[in-house]
Amino acid sequence: xxxxxxxxxxxxxxxxxxxxxxxxxxxxxxxxxxxxxxxxxxxxxxxxxxxxxxxxxxxxxxxxxxxxxxxxxxxxxxxxxxxxxxxxxxxxxxxxxxxxxxxxxxxxxxxxxxxxxxxxxxxxxxxxxxxxxxxxxxxxxxxxxxxxxxxxxxxxxxxxxxxxxxxxxxxxxxxxxxxxxxxxxxxxxxxxxxxxxxxxxxxxxxxxxxxxxxxxxxxxxxxxxxxxxxxxxxxxxxxxxxxxxxxxxxxxxxxxxxxxxxxxxxxxxxxxxxxxxxxxxxxxxxxxxxxxxxxxxxxxxxxxxxxxxxxxxxxxxxxxxxxxxxxxxxxxxxxxxxxxxxxxxxxxxxxxxxxxxxxxxxxxxxxxxxxxxxxxxx
Amino acid sequence: xxxxxxxxxxxxxxxxxxxxxxxxxxxxxxxxxxxxxxxxxxxxxxxxxxxxxxxxxxxxxxxxxxxxxxxxxxxxxxxx
Numbered sequence: 221x222x223x224x225x226x227x228x229x230x231x232x233x234x235x236x237x238x239x240x241x242x243x244x245x246x247x248x249x250x251x252x253x254x255x256x257x258x259x260x261x262x263x264x265x266x267x268x269x270x271x272x273x274x275x276x277x278x279x280x281x282x283x284x285x286x287x288x289x290x291x292x293x294x295x296x297x298x299x300x301x302x303x304x305x306x307x308x309x310x311x312x313x314x315x316x317x318x319x320x321x322x323x324x325x326x327x328x329x330x331x332x333x334x335x336x337x338x339x340x341x342x343x344x345x346x347x348x349x350x351x352x353x354x355x356x357x358x359x360x361x362x363x364x365x366x367x368x369x370x371x372x373x374x375x376x377x378x379x380x381x382x383x384x385x386x387x388x389x390x391x392x393x394x395x396x397x398x399x400x401x402x403x404x405x406x407x408x409x410x411x412x413x414x415x416x417x418x419x420x421x422x423x424x425x426x427x428x429x430x431x432x433x434x435x436x437x438x439x440x441x442x443x444x445x446x447x448x449x450x451x452x453x454x455x456x457x458x459x460x461x462x463x464x465x466x467x468x469x470x471x472x473x474x475x476x477x478x479x480x481x482x483x484x485x486x487x488x489x490x491x492x493x494x495x496x497x498x499x500x501x502x503x504x505x506x507x508x509x510x511x512x513x514x515x516x517x518x519x520x521x522x523x524x525x526x527x528x529x530x531x532x533x534x535x536x537x538x539x540x541x542x543x544x545x546x547x548x549x550x551x552x553x554x555x556x557x558x559x560x561x562x563x564x565x566x567x568x569x570x571x572x573x574x575x576x577x578x579x580x581x582x583x584x585x586x587x588x589x590x591x592x593x594x595x596x597x598x
Numbered sequence: 599x600x601x602x603x604x605x606x607x608x609x610x611x612x613x614x615x616x617x618x619x620x621x622x623x624x625x626x627x628x629x630x631x632x633x634x635x636x637x638x639x640x641x642x643x644x645x646x647x648x649x650x651x652x653x654x655x656x657x658x659x660x661x662x663x664x665x666x667x668x669x670x671x672x673x674x675x676x677x678x
Contacts, residue, residue, distance in 0.1 A: 373617050408624075410651040414617055416644070436655040438624060452624065453656040454678075511615035565615075 223250045223534050226309060226317055228299050229325035230256025230284045232594065233505025233519035237323050239289045239596030240523050244531035253293040255311060258284050260348075261594075263586040264376065265516070267345035268383045268552060271354035272391040280586050281348060287594055299326070302477040304501050321500050321530055324486065326474060328376070328506040328514065332466040335371060337442040342464040345384060346376065354463070358391070363400030364460030367449060371439040372467045373408055374485075376506060376514045379551035379561075381405070381465055382413060382422050386554030388463075389429045403430070404457060406437035406449070418561065421572045425553055439464070468514070470507055485509035490565065491542040493526055502526055510545070512565070517549045520593055527596075550582045558582045603661060605637035605673065606630065612641045612669050619645040620652060623672075627658075630676045635661065638672040646670060 225241060227234045238254045245252075261284045269275035288294050301310040302324070309317045330346055332338040343354040368385050385405050392398040405412065405426065411419035412426065412433050426433050438452040442462070449464075450456050470484020479495065480486045488495055488503045490510055495501040504526055505519035512518055525543040532539050545565030552558045558578035561569040592598040609626045611619035619640040626636050638649060646663055653660045653674045661673040 373621050409617055409620065410648055410655070436652055452628070453652070511618050 222248065223320045224318065225250055225252045225321045225323065225530065226319035227252065227254045227323040227325055228302070228309065229327055229505070230254055230258050230294070231261070231325065231327045231505065232516040233325035233327065233523065234323070235261070235284070235287050235594050236520055236523040236596060237325055237504055237527055238292050239594065240527035241531060242289045242291050243596050244527055245534055247291050250534055251293070252291070253295060253317065254288065255295045255297050255299055255309070255317070256284065257296055257298045260284065261287055262348045263589055264346065265582070266586055267351045268380060268387050270351040271345050271358060272387055273355060277348060277352065282590055287590070289595065299473050302473065302479060304479070304495065304498055322502070323526070324495070324501070324503045324507055325505050325519070326471045326507050328468045328470050328484070330466040331469045334467045335439065335442060337444045338371070338464070338466065341442050341444050342462045344464060344466055346466060361461055363397045365402045365404060365458060366461045366463065367404045367406060367457050367459040368463040369406035369437065370408065370465040374514055375465045375468045378414055378513050379549065383552040384463065385431055386425070386429065386552060389431060390554045402432065405431055405433040406439070406457065407433065407435050408438045410435050415568060418569060418572065429554065474507065480509070490545065493522060493543055512545050513547050513549065515547065515549060516589070518547045521546045550578050550585070552579065552582055603635050603673070603675070606634040607636045609636060609638045612639050614640070615642050616644045616648065620648045623649055624652070627676060632676055632678065634676045636674050636676065639669050640672065641669045646672065
C-alpha cells in the first residue's frame with residue numbers, strides 16, 4: 221500500500237520536509253505531493269546583506285520547481301481550505317486532495333497594512349522587493365536619524381533587526397557618514413533581544429558602536445507628517461529614515477479553516493509537532509505557535525525530527541523520539557564578525573564568541589542552504 | 599488582608615514562554631477599557647520581571663504578583 225503524504229507550502233519548511241522524506245522512503249511505499257505557489261524561493265537571511273550592497277540578490281533566489289528532489293509531485297496551486305476531519309485539502313483551481321499524512325508548512329505572512337502609514341514611511345528587508353527598494357533609498361541617505369527595530373512580536377528570524385543595525389553601522393562608516401547619523405534601535409521587551417544572555421551581549425556591542433536603544437517600545441503608530449513613531453508605552457521617536465520589521469501573521473487559510481485564531485499560528489504538541497488529537501496532521505516551520513525562533517534553521521531541525529518519524533511509521537517501526545526545540549543560528553555582529561547560537565526549549569544559548577569564521581559561515585549560507593540544507597542532505 | 603480586586607480579564611498564558619505571556623498581556627491591554635483589571639497567569643519565571651517592567655513603563659498600575667499553585671499571577675489595572 222502506498223502512503224500518501226501531502227505537504228502544504230513550498231518555502232523552506234515544505235521543501236526540506238519533502239526532500240528529506242524522499243530520501244527516507246521508497247517511491248513504492250510513499251507518494252509525496254507538495255502544494256505551493258511561491259513566485260520564487262528567496263533565501264531571506266540575505267536581507268541583511270543585499271540592501272547594503274554586500275551581496276548580489278541573484279545568488280539568493282531560485283525557482284522553486286528546481287528545488288525538489290526526483291520523485292516529488294510539485295503542484296503549483298493555492299490552498300483554500302484544510303478539512304482535517306475529512307482528510308481533505310481544497311485548492312484555488314478547484315481540486316481536492318486527500319492524504320494519509322498532512323504536513324502544514326504554510327509559513328507566515330507580512331501584514332504591513334495593520335499599521336497605518338507603514339508602507340508609506342517604513343522600509344524593510346524581509347522580502348526581496350523590500351531589500352532592493354531599501355538599497356536604493358539608503359544610497360540616497362546622507363545623514364540624519366535612523367530608527368530601526370521590529371514593529372511587533374513574533375517575527376521571522378529574531379536576530380535580524382539587530383544584525384541589520386550592526387551591518388548598517390559599518391555601511392555608514394564606510395560611506396563616511398556615520399558621524400552624521402544617529403542609529404536608534406527599538407525593541408518591545410525590557411531588553412534588546414528575547415534571550416537575556418544574548419541581549420546582554422548585544423547591548424554591550426550596541427554601546428561600543430554607539431547604537432542607541434529604546435526598550436519596552438511596542439510600536440503603536442507612525443505619524444507621516446511629524447516623521448515620528450510612537451509606542452504603546454507613550455514614547456515618541458522622531459526619524460529621518462525608518463526601517464521596521466513589518467507585523468507578521470499566520471496564513472489566512474489557517475484561520476479560515478479553523479486551525480488557529482486571528483493570529484493564524486497553529487497550536488501544536490511541542491515535542492511531536494502534531495495538531496490537536498490528530499496523529500497524522502503535523503505542522504513545521506513558521507506556521508506553528510511554538511515559543512522558538514521563526515526561522516529556516518528551526519524548520520530544518522523540525523524537519524529532521526518529523527521526516528524521520530513519518531518514515532519510521534511508514535516502515536512499521538515506531539520510535540518514540542521527541543523534538544526538543546533545538547535551533548542553531550549564526551548572527552552577524554558587524555565588522556565581518558558573527559556568533560553562532562545553539563539552543564532548545566530548555567537549553568539557553570551559552571558562551572558567545574564573535575569570529576570571522578562564523579561570519580564566513582553566514583556569508584556562504586545561501587550556497588549551503590540551496591545545495592545542502594534545502595535538498596535534505598544535511 | 600485587603601481583598602484582591604476581581605479581574606475584568608484573565609489571560610491564561612501558562613505553558614507559554616518569553617515573550618509569549620507579555621505579548622498576550624499587551625494584546626489584552628489593547629482591547630481593555632480604562633480601570634479594567636487584567637490578570638495574567640504564567641509559568642515562565644522571566645515574565646514576572648518583564649511584565650512588571652512593562653506595566654510600570656506604560657504608566658499603568660501593578661496591583662501585585664501572587665504565587666499560585668504551579669504558576670503565578672500578575673494583576674494590573676489599566677489606568678490610561
